[in-house]
Amino acid sequence: MKIRARYRSFRGVSAVAALLAVGAVGCSDVSDAVDSAKDGAKKVARQRSVYSLDVGDCYNPNGESEGTAYSVEIVPCDEAHEGQVVGEFTIDKDGVFPGDDAISAIADGRCPTEAQKYAPDTWGLPKEAALFY
Secondary structure (H helix, E strand, O other): OHHHHHHHHHHHHHHHHHHHHHHHHHHHHHHHHHHHHHHHHHHHHOEEEHHHOOOOOEEEEOOOOOOOOOEEEEEOOOOOOOEEOOOOOOOOOOOOOOOHHHHHHHHHHHHHHHHHHHOOOHHHOOOOOOOOO
């Protein structure tokens, strides 16, 4: 009888160990899902219209890099990022839209000057850095 009692206690211990192992795996899956949800919520909270960016804001574009973007993900500048706002200026104080070609010509002349003010040492910039507007 003592042998069976000992066998039963080992069987109980192994059953508890198996349940704990299953519980640990289940908790791991739940933890991964919670972390994923938190990351998604942070990304949504960081979304901002391109029309409300400020000089110094660092961002990552959403979706395709070609075409027109209307919102971006704001990120801390000490994290990897694909863009940073380096300047702004007013084109026409009267509010009259001069047209796409005129805006491109104005930007071609003024954007490099604004970028130079923000980052005067262009040698310190990464090779991939490019000016776009």
